[in-house]
Amino acid sequence: MSRVRIVTDSTTRFSTPSFIEHYLVTIAxxxxxxxxxxxxDGPQVDLAMMHRLLEDCQTNPTTEAPTQAQLAQIYAQLQSSADQILSIHTSAGLSDAVANAHAASQQFLGRLDIQVIDSKSASIGLGLLVQAAAEAASRGEEFDTLVHIVRGMIPRLYMIFFLSDLYYLVRYGLISRSQAILGNMLGIVSFLTMEEGRMIPMEKVRSRSRAIDKLIEFVCEFSDVEHLAILQANSRPSQESVSIMDRLRVYHPSTPITTVSYGPFISTIVGLDSLGVVVLEAERSTP
Known part of the structure; x- marks a missing residue:
C-alpha cells in the first residue's frame, strides 16, 4: 500500500462528488x-448558508485558512501511515493556507517528507490538482512523480469569473464605492481572472447575456482542453449553466465538462450570483 498521503483545504471542489470517498485525501x-x-467550507457545501449568514451580517464576512496548528495536527496524525505527504492548497494570493502549511511542515523535518504546493488556483482548479495527485498515488507512482504531475498542471489551469455585483470589487480596492454604485445602476458586469495566483480585473460588459458570451469566447481560445468546469452559485446545474455547457460542447465535444458550486470561500470574492469557468489546457506533446 502507498505510504503517500494527500492534504488539501476545504475550499476545494472535485469533478466527481464521490471522489473523496475513494481516495486517501485529508481536508483541512x-x-x-x-x-x-x-x-x-467543504466540497459539498453550497451557498445556501451564505445567504442566511449575509442576511444577519452587519459587516463584511472574513475567511480563515487552516491554521499552522491544525495542519501540524493533521501531519502528526498521518505520520503513522505515511512516509511522504503532498500538501496542496488554495493560492497564496487568496489564502494563508500555503504559508501555514510551510510553517507546520518545519516541525517534521527529518521525520516526514512534506512537500507543500501553492496551487495558484482555488475551488475546482485546486480540486483537479488534488485528484491527479491522489489518482497517481493510488497507481503506486513515486512521490517525486506526483510532485512533477501537479507542478506541471498548474501553468495549464485558467480561471475566469464575472460578477453581477460590483461591490465585491470595492472590498478588494479595485474600484471606488461610487464607481460600484454607478456600475450596478447601469447593469455593468465585471470580469476577474486568476493570474499568478491572484484575482485581477479584466474587462467589463453591459449585460449578463454578453458576459456569458465572453465566457464562451474565453474557452474557445483554447484548441485542446483536458477538462472544463463551470463554477456557479447553485449546487445543481442551473438553466444558465446547462446552456453554457451545451454551447461549449460544440467547440469541445470530447472534453469532460463539470458543474460545481464555487462555495462560501469564493463567494467572499465574487459574490453570490456569479458564474465562472476553469479550463485545464491539455498537455502539449513533445516532438
Missing amino acids: PTIVRCGSVRIQ
Whole structure:
C-alpha cells in the first residue's frame, strides 16, 4: 500500500462528488466568519448558508485558512501511515493556507517528507490538482512523480469569473464605492481572472447575456482542453449553466465538462450570483 498521503483545504471542489470517498485525501478546514457566526467550507457545501449568514451580517464576512496548528495536527496524525505527504492548497494570493502549511511542515523535518504546493488556483482548479495527485498515488507512482504531475498542471489551469455585483470589487480596492454604485445602476458586469495566483480585473460588459458570451469566447481560445468546469452559485446545474455547457460542447465535444458550486470561500470574492469557468489546457506533446 502507498505510504503517500494527500492534504488539501476545504475550499476545494472535485469533478466527481464521490471522489473523496475513494481516495486517501485529508481536508483541512477553511472557515467563513461574520461576527460569531461561522461556516466551514467543504466540497459539498453550497451557498445556501451564505445567504442566511449575509442576511444577519452587519459587516463584511472574513475567511480563515487552516491554521499552522491544525495542519501540524493533521501531519502528526498521518505520520503513522505515511512516509511522504503532498500538501496542496488554495493560492497564496487568496489564502494563508500555503504559508501555514510551510510553517507546520518545519516541525517534521527529518521525520516526514512534506512537500507543500501553492496551487495558484482555488475551488475546482485546486480540486483537479488534488485528484491527479491522489489518482497517481493510488497507481503506486513515486512521490517525486506526483510532485512533477501537479507542478506541471498548474501553468495549464485558467480561471475566469464575472460578477453581477460590483461591490465585491470595492472590498478588494479595485474600484471606488461610487464607481460600484454607478456600475450596478447601469447593469455593468465585471470580469476577474486568476493570474499568478491572484484575482485581477479584466474587462467589463453591459449585460449578463454578453458576459456569458465572453465566457464562451474565453474557452474557445483554447484548441485542446483536458477538462472544463463551470463554477456557479447553485449546487445543481442551473438553466444558465446547462446552456453554457451545451454551447461549449460544440467547440469541445470530447472534453469532460463539470458543474460545481464555487462555495462560501469564493463567494467572499465574487459574490453570490456569479458564474465562472476553469479550463485545464491539455498537455502539449513533445516532438
